[in-house]
Amino acid sequence: MSLDQPQDFVKHQTPTRDAFLGGRLIVSQPRHGFRAGLDSVLLGAAVAPGSPWLLDLGCGVGTAGLVAMSHWPDMVATLADRDKDILALTRDNAAANGFSARTTVLAVDVTAKGAERHAAGLAENAYASVIANPPFFDAGAGTLAGEGGRAGARHMDPATLDLWIKTAAGCATPGGEVIFVYPVESLSPLLAGFTQRFGAVTVLPLTPRPGQAVTRVLVRAIKGSRAPLTMLASRALHGDEGRGFLPEFDAIFRGEARLVW
Template sequence: MSQPRHGFRAGLDSVLLGAAVASDSTALLDLGCGVGTAGLVALAHNPALAATMVDQNSDMLALARLNAEENHFAARTTVIEVDVAAKGAARLAAGLRENAYSSVIANPPFFDSAGGTLAKDGARADARHMGAESLDLWVKTAAGAAAAGGEVIFIYPVESLPPLLSAFAARFGAITILPLSPRADVPVTRVLLRAVKGSRAPLTMLSTRALHDVEGRAFTPQFDAILRGTARLVW
């Protein structure tokens, strides 16, 4: 997997996001795809899946194209350069369709740009920092792009969860929250949120899953298999 030498680099969150896509999905939209990690993981698990990858960073998209080619997924991958938070007309002009994708995924920037220190690298700052208003625009874009009955999945740090959950609750039903903790005896650090467009089903909070064994740095068998590409995230 080719990644930039400096700036934001995809990692565990991207792999988990791609592995969380429904096994019967046929059309995937990866918002803010970066180098394409999440989308490529989803493609590896599902030979019937086609992926559209969207980002505003042309350098990242060049790497996403390269990664799709090197992993033999180019024929099932479409890359679009546009700001996820752009107006609808701009997104449509760029080729992003509405009501079209059975799965929409995102690992959006998560630190509120009004607080903390922005990264010196511009691409890294864009990938990590965003306010609640921009986050709501990402969810709005996901809602418009998802097909009726389609799933929308975001991965996010737990300390920044409230505005994301609010944006989901305003647009979707059947929200499912999967809390993830580094180990069984420590607090949750990140969550996966999944919702269904057009559903009115209530919210479900699943049991917390630990990424690592109690001692040492080894991943639990479940997550080790996911990171090795031999298992999906079933939730």
């Protein structure tokens, strides 16, 4: 549901105001380029119950972190992104949804060296849950996001993706969880980075409809665990026909349930 209202924006765009979680969460985001959607909602809803400290790496306008905070009223979140212009909207979104007191917004490059990340305020071994929806190139769409910096970032090679995983590992607390959502085409380097650094790696494949090929995966791991990898059965978002979501995901997208996996 779109709630467009004209606002000034440093990139001379008019942001859209979009409703998530059945209208409980209203997010302003650029009209063009990367836009938060279902992946962000699933990522935020996938966080463990009662997790006290959350870090959203590459947060964009903050949607996934705000979804998580909507589910857990005691959660404190750090939303980190390298795009300072986007972070202006991130701060506005936290304030507009009543989360300012529980939110820290950091301008930091996820792939920067540790000393640079620390100087920007990103702490080591500090977050019980670390989530990320790393940017990627959508070959099916044929184009990149409109913003130059974001477009460059969407060419995510395996080495750069591994830097995201490395940063997540450094920021998570011992015993903390790390959760990524990503296209299935990049599952191989994603799993390589996760299994190198974590245990209890769990993969949830997502498919548009029953019997169709998997398009997205959620991958969760526990820092310091030695438990083996688990590949869950795939879950379909829609039924065989129609545009409606199956009950499990309909409840998640309405904000009535979290993702249990």
